[in-house]
Amino acid sequence: MAKKNNFDLGPVIQLATLGAFGIGGYFIWKKFFKEEEEEGANGFWIIKSPETNKAEVGSLISEEIIGKNYEKESYLCFIKIVNQETGELMTPIQSSNVNSGLSRPFNFEFNMPDKESIRLNIHSGRIINNEEQIDCTKVWTISSEEGYPKPICRDPYCFDVNNSIEEIQMNEFLGIVPQGMDLDSYLENATQEQLDYWKDGDGGITFNGWFNIWNSLHRQDIVEFVMKKYYEYSKINAKLLEVSFT
DSSP states (O other): OOOOOOOOOOHHHHHHHHHHHHHHHHHHHHHIIIIHHHHHHOSSEEEEOOOOOOOTTTTTEEEEEEEOOOOSEEEEEEEEEETTTTBBBBBOOOEEOOTTTTTEEEEEEOOOOOSEEEEEEEEOOOOOOOEEEEEEEEEEEEEEOOOSEEEEETTTTTEEEOSSSHHHHHHHHTTTTOOOOHHHHHHHTTHHHHHHHHTTTTSSSSOOHHHHHHHHOHHHHHHHHHHHHHHOOOOHHHHHHHHHHH
């Protein structure tokens, strides 16, 4: 008489059933939900939005935004970022030919404005007959991080900076980072040529000059300080004063 096999198939059947349901469930979801989502989209849609939601004022924001062409033919597709408040482009519009069913990444960079928060519209679409047709719009909000204004000091001078760009420039201006001579020691021992270079640079080839740098950052107070120091240590100015006295 054969020995009865006592192996219980119940758990195996349950696991097999559960596994079949899981695999089947995925294909059901893919068929009726995923494809429905794709079929519901027309044109060039954003499928990956930016992740940055906080940034220091003046800091560089760098993001990749991905769009997908849901049309049945290729198009010249675009993505652009627009300031909701002003209607201005944050960066130049980016475009590329994208084949049917394919996605395309676009990389954007801009500096965080000096505001508590900024709301942006990300528009994606196609360029048809030289005209932009917007297919999708996503809203992007970025809040500024706390920490500014803050003082940057090296005796005997101390200046408030309003963002990370000003902070970097001020650290270099005062010889903090990279570490160097203090401001007065440098200017006192500088030749007239070096003083001119310190103020005006070389036309922006390697150094734009502190007058131009602070002027571009709209820091008129520091522009006036630069001019004061330039005339204080300028050999030309000293000669002019000497001639006037004589």
